[in-house]
Amino acid sequence: MRVEVRLLGPLEVHGPEGLVHFTGARRRAVFALLALRLGRMVSRSALVDGLWGEDVPPTATKTLQGHIAKVRRALAATGADGVVLTREPGYLLDVTRVVVDVEEFDEHVSRGRYAAALALHRGEPLADCPVEGWASAEIIRLREALAFAEENHAAALCLDGRYAEAIGQLERLVALYPLRESLWDLLMDAQHRAGRPGDALRTYRRVRTLLVDEFGMEPGDALRRREAVVLSRTGWTAHST
Incomplete structure (x- = not known):
């Protein structure tokens, strides 16, 4: 054995x-x-x-x-x-x-x-x-x-298509690995696909605040593109949420 x-x-x-x-x-x-x-x-x-x-x-x-x-x-x-x-x-x-x-x-x-x-x-x-x-x-x-x-x-x-499960898991993961931008990107995508564009844009603001305040750096290209996609599909602007 x-x-x-x-x-x-x-x-x-x-x-x-x-x-x-x-x-x-x-x-x-x-x-x-x-x-x-x-x-x-x-x-x-x-x-x-x-x-x-x-x-x-x-x-x-x-x-x-x-x-x-x-x-x-x-x-x-x-x-x-x-x-x-x-x-x-x-x-x-x-x-x-x-x-x-x-x-x-x-x-x-x-x-x-x-x-x-x-x-x-x-x-x-x-x-x-x-x-x-x-x-x-x-x-x-x-x-x-x-x-x-x-x-x-x-x-x-x-x-x-199991967005609720994904969002719950990703919220936990971004708390554990706050500098892993790919997790924030996935979270925004899941929120957007779940019909929650406002949450997706608020998530972008959360990660941007974290990166700027703590490290003096802007989000990377992938996150900025994700924000642009959400904004373009909702007709909102970066200042309307």
């Missing part, structure tokens, strides 16, 4: 005989680092970097080995012994026995199955795993992949 690893939120590891309990945040983080690079050897130096970043303790390598030993014991307690393999100069997870939600997420996104991808997301990636160095960059990548999936899911809702 396989081990199921969930990184898109707090770490969850399900062994053949139940949930794996890792004692201590560092041990959770060690396992998460190996899962992020499923099937690839992660050197001890890379694991040290991922755990401590620039604040490396003098006993880091010895401490890491202790963490690996206790991770293996925790896995063995749920029937998942032998999942962590030693491959000099580091360790890796047995790819034939482990499934990681990040890989499932990426597969869904690559096939345009955005709702299925988003269903895997449970919160901030590796929420309870203190990681540094290269792993921090991996978390940023996962956040960006989530934003991409959410944006494309909202666009798909618009294409299906």
Whole structure:
């Protein structure tokens, strides 16, 4: 039986005989680092970097080995012994026995199955795993992949004519990612298509105020074109709403 690893939120590891309990945040983080690079050897130096970043303790390598030993014991307690393999100069997870939600997420996104991808997301990636160095960059990548999936899911809702759902989702997304102009553009489009041109123009004013006041910059070409389209189809002017 396989081990199921969930990184898109707090770490969850399900062994053949139940949930794996890792004692201590560092041990959770060690396992998460190996899962992020499923099937690839992660050197001890890379694991040290991922755990401590620039604040490396003098006993880091010895401490890491202790963490690996206790991770293996925790896995063995749920029937998942032998999942962590030693491959000099580091360790890796047995790819034939482990499934990681990040890989499932990426597969869904690559096939345009955005709702299925988003269903895997449970919160901030590796929420309870203190990681540094290269792993921090991996978390940023996962956040960006989530934003991409959410944006494309909202666009798909618009294409299906499900404007109310799209508008609700996009209002939440522009609050989360206020500088992502493509989300504001989608929101304006959904509002306009839903027969709410006034809301679309008010959305344009919201994003313009945000960009001008906070960053001293005007909206990009796509947003300005969207405003022009809404105005041209309503017969309103930029000062009449």
